Amino acid sequence: MVLSLPARRPAVAADDADRDRRVGDLFDRHYPGLCRLAYLIVGDRVQAEEVVMDAFMRTFASWGRIRDLDHSEAYLRRAVVNLSRTRARRRHTEERSYAATASQSAEPATAEPERELVVWEAVRRLPDRQRAAVVLRYYEDLSEADIAELLGCSVGTVKSQLFKARATLAEALDEEES
Amino acid sequence: MTDDLERRLRDGLQEAAAFEPDTAGARTRFDRLRRQRRLRLWTGAGALATASVAVLALLLGGSGGGSRVGLTATGGQQVTTTAPQPVAGAPGGTGAGSPGATTTVTATAASTATVTAATGTVPQSSPTTVPPPTTVPPGPGPHTTTVTEADGGKSYTLQRGDTLVVQLSGSSGYPWTEPASSNDTVLHRTGGSTTPEGNASATFSASADGKADVTATETATCATSTPRCMIASRAFDVSVTVVG
Numbered sequence: 001m002v003l004s005l006p007a008r009r010p011a012v013a014a015d016d017a018d019r020d021r022r023v024g025d026l027f028d029r030h031y032p033g034l035c036r037l038a039y040l041i042v043g044d045r046v047q048a049e050e051v052v053m054d055a056f057m058r059t060f061a062s063w064g065r066i067r068d069l070d071h072s073e074a075y076l077r078r079a080v081v082n083l084s085r086t087r088a089r090r091r092h093t094e095e096r097s098y099a100a101t102a103s104q105s106a107e108p109a110t111a112e113p114e115r116e117l118v119v120w121e122a123v124r125r126l127p128d129r130q131r132a133a134v135v136l137r138y139y140e141d142l143s144e145a146d147i148a149e150l151l152g153c154s155v156g157t158v159k160s161q162l163f164k165a166r167a168t169l170a171e172a173l174d175e176e177e178s
Numbered sequence: 179m180t181d182d183l184e185r186r187l188r189d190g191l192q193e194a195a196a197f198e199p200d201t202a203g204a205r206t207r208f209d210r211l212r213r214q215r216r217l218r219l220w221t222g223a224g225a226l227a228t229a230s231v232a233v234l235a236l237l238l239g240g241s242g243g244g245s246r247v248g249l250t251a252t253g254g255q256q257v258t259t260t261a262p263q264p265v266a267g268a269p270g271g272t273g274a275g276s277p278g279a280t281t282t283v284t285a286t287a288a289s290t291a292t293v294t295a296a297t298g299t300v301p302q303s304s305p306t307t308v309p310p311p312t313t314v315p316p317g318p319g320p321h322t323t324t325v326t327e328a329d330g331g332k333s334y335t336l337q338r339g340d341t342l343v344v345q346l347s348g349s350s351g352y353p354w355t356e357p358a359s360s361n362d363t364v365l366h367r368t369g370g371s372t373t374p375e376g377n378a379s380a381t382f383s384a385s386a387d388g389k390a391d392v393t394a395t396e397t398a399t400c401a402t403s404t405p406r407c408m409i410a411s412r413a414f415d416v417s418v419t420v421v422g
């Protein structure tokens with residue numbers, strides 16, 4: 001007796017090819033911008049690129065649940081923001097742990113060019129949620145409602161976070177100037 | 179003051195983010211990860227399908243006593259198990275369950291399930307997946323077999339005098355090491371190189387009977403810099419058997 005499993009249907013193969021092409025186009029178009037966004041939240045270029053790659057892989061895996069290209073872009077942005085915040089929290093925990101245990105004789109880390117930027121340095125010192133809100137508001141130019149949706153919180157919380165962040169930044173920049 | 183602060187924030191963030199990531203290199207890595215993921219899915223689905231059909235075939239054939247069950251996957255591997263011959267007068271004398279009947283199942287993925295058949299019973303052990311062996315077709319003169327990173331995990335059988343060429347495609351941020359042989363007597367490396375773009379290649383000559391593994395590692399350059407990133411390395415490995 002011969003039992004033959006059906007070969008893959010051409011329609012399925014065509015779907016796969018179409019999905020590959022669309023995901024590839026999406027990657028080329030959005031990878032640089034998403035890397036910059038992730039970098040501003042994470043504060044590290046290598047980790048930012050890891051985050052964006054992870055977001056694209058998740059999008060690729062969930063492609064069947066995404067109805068159209070607009071939704072895929074929103075899905076990507078949300079994934080990048082959330083993964084970046086998770087990575088930033090972990091990074092800050094590791095940095096605090098390292099700072100607590102590092103010996104006094106340890107060589108200082110090589111300064112990155114970005115560290116010379118006063119504003120950026122002040123933004124980096126903000127708490128994670130405030131920093132994400134500031135980046136989304138002043139780099140991505142999103143509305144408070146859009147930021148609330150992305151961060152999964154209320155508009156009031158976003159306003160509060162931005163208010164606190166602005167106060168902290170104003171103080172930091174004033175100190176820097178004086 | 180608020181306007182000035184917001185303007186400084188916008189300018190400062192734009193300036194901090196003024197860098198150009200390596201999109202081309204990342205795209206190469208992204209495509210590779212997608213291929214690996216698809217391969218894993220296909221292999222998993224193929225193993226599941228093959229195992230399911232194996233159980234079905236055993237159930238169909240089991241009632242008839244001894245039967246011969248052959249499982250063939252498109253990867254070219256085949257495992258055949260033979261159940262004990264039927265005892266005279268055993269039930270189920272014709273059709274799929276008839277003694278000596280052969281059930282052939284064709285699956286669409288490169289995987290094979292090994293099944294131990296027992297008359298009238300479903301095997302207790304779970305199916306296992308084995309890598310697909312690739313044998314260079316016999317014929318006059320030495321052959322050259324070329325493998326790429328997509329062939330990692332496969333097994334090859336070469337004849338003495340054959341040549342194995344390994345070509346690994348990486349990127350500047352994720353370079354491959356030069357492929358190496360675990361047994362230079364069996365599989366002698368006659369040449370190899372790496373490029374600044376992260377590619378690596380090597381040529382091996384099948385010199386003596388035996389087995390050897392060809393391995394290479396793809397490691398992110400940031401994993402060896404300071405501070406180190408935590409990107410996992412990827413290993414390439416093919417198993418080669420050389421026969422006379």
